[in-house]
Amino acid sequence: xxxxxxxxxxxxxxxxxxxxxxxxxxxxxxxxxxxxxxxxxxxxxxxxxxxxxxxxxxxxxxxxxxxxxxxxxxxxxxxxxxxxxxxxxxxxxxxxxxxxxxxxxxxxxxxxxxxx
Numbered sequence: 109x110x111x112x113x114x115x116x117x118x119x120x121x122x123x124x125x126x127x128x129x130x131x132x133x134x135x136x137x138x139x140x141x142x143x144x145x146x147x148x149x150x151x152x153x154x155x156x157x158x159x160x161x162x163x164x165x166x167x168x169x170x171x172x173x174x175x176x177x178x179x180x181x182x183x184x185x186x187x188x189x190x191x192x193x194x195x196x197x198x199x200x201x202x203x204x205x206x207x208x209x210x211x212x213x214x215x216x217x218x219x220x221x222x223x224x
Contacts, residue, residue: 176212197222 173186175193179200187193190211197209201224209222 174214176214178210178212180207194220194222198224 173188175187175190176183177185177187177193177197177200179197185193185196187196190213193211197211200207201209201222211220211222212218213220
């Protein structure tokens, strides 16, 4: 008997929970449709000076010099001399002793681990 009374009371509330209470706030209201149609269309400006799109940064980084400084298997910088690469690697290893710092010789394909 109690369930019948609760069901009858909830059935009297004809408005559903997900529906907007005020129909003027509805997305399908005519004034909101007119407002979106009256806006100008945004267009990207033409750039005739760009023939091809630029590649994303960080991909296919150019190798400039012979010695590469690698920190945790990620290339960080290139150096023209081995001494400069070892000094930079030692500074990084001193500041962050947990990481693995290596210097890679791109011509002889040799790798040296920096322990500082």
